[in-house]
Amino acid sequence: MTWHFTEDPAVFRAAAGALLSAEPARNTGLLARVDTAGRLGWWTGPDGRVTGVLAVAAPGEPTFGTVTPEAARALASSPDLPGNGRPVVVRGETAAVEAFAEATGRPWTPTVRMRLFRLGTLTPPDPAPAGRARVATAADTPLAAAWAREFVRDIGEEPGKDRTGPVTERISGGRLLLWEGADGRPVSMACFSPVTEGQSRVHLVYTPPAARGRGYAAGVTAAASRAARDAGAARVLLFTDLANPTSNALYRRLGYRPVTDHLTAEVTGR
Template sequence: MDAVVHTTLESFDATAHDRLAADPVRNTVALTSLDRVRRLPATALPPTLITFHDNGELVGSLIRTPPWPFQAADLPLAAAVLAAELVSEVDPDAPGVTGPRERSSAFATATGKDFTESLATRLYRLDTLAPPTVDGSGRMATEADAGLLGAWRAAFQAEAVPEAPDEDPAEVVRGSLRLGNGHALWQVDDTPVAWAVASVPHAGMTRIGPVYTPPEHRRHGYGAAVSAMISQWALDQGATDVLLFADLTNPVSNSIYQRIGYRPLDDWAEFWWKR
């Protein structure tokens, strides 16, 4: 098996984009993160882009969009050792890897580094949407909401993904809005109580996340309501696969998503190197 390190996104796209887009559910993270790099290049650090070939045939890929970990959803298990050797040379500062558990675990193990499992999630796909009946109403957020949503994004990451790289959360929200992603707010008496984001459809796929309800507004169904609202937005944008990840250590969120129509597909794991 051979590997090619692509020095430009254009070269990688010419080789691998059609392969990724042919399975948008499995490759949801790669497709959305590379779409952001493609459409907001001035805000992005250069990605690491590797394809794997067997007798000249494309058989997989491995990417990283800094400052985030490698994405191993398309990594062939047979290429795990080759990939680990290669990235130690071309991207030694990578913090870890994420992907379907078998693939991300194989890559993490092949690096020979000490690592810890930082996140265990389940990938869900929307079947038939069943919006709940909840007090309040929803609206789509705008640039004027970036300050509030930036603060909520920081709170979400501190709670759910404490290993996440430092980024300006309000700028991340503004960039997301510029991309055309949907940001839904649920309000009660004009007070925002919950927030959910959906990526603009790519290859027919949209992914929901983050979804956040401040602690003082929890246990009222607002998270379910805003998740259903942004899911409907995604369907209205033409998405055929509406996806989301739920933290497996949070049984409440997993049950909420299933009640509004999401069905489990696959378990993912994220591993970070110990420093």
């Protein structure tokens, strides 16, 4: 029973491909990082099967895919512990993150609790909100980048970073949708990720405060979900903040069903 590590995505996929294919939804956060992570790891059990995977995008920031608590605890006592004694920010399914954090023997703090949802039968809002959805164009980039900064601030992260680059990439790929109100002005947005392993994730759902409470987020989320399926996604996923009961209820009404709970935790340095 041991952890193995590589910096080569091809080596990682060859070793862990069966697990990634068997549990693509539960591994969605890791799959988004495979080609950009500085380090990739997989855990083999006593029978040689891979039962855990992780990606380290930056030193001290591991993202767990499917990881058993046993594997998480083993990582905490491994000389390959991400961070090498420095503070660690770990993300993944709640049970694995808690097992890892407790096994380090260091103080730790849960910072964000999320729930992963998978779309079943899409149920658009009825009645539909006023207006319509449309695909964003290059002319929408300044507005979408500003909204992306506001979104990041709303979820408690640092808003100062310029979001123009990521927004431009989504717009150029036709993956950022806007909802226009009855007067034709954009009032909400949502994105969907490129299709990977047959799945896409809806994200960056944002409505400015002055436009909230009118169903625009439901309209644009339904439109983005439909667009993801039209792009070839057999599975459409999204994460919600468990501290936001409004969004959790909204996504359930649209046809999303819970898969598993996720946790981000900060573990102090030695």
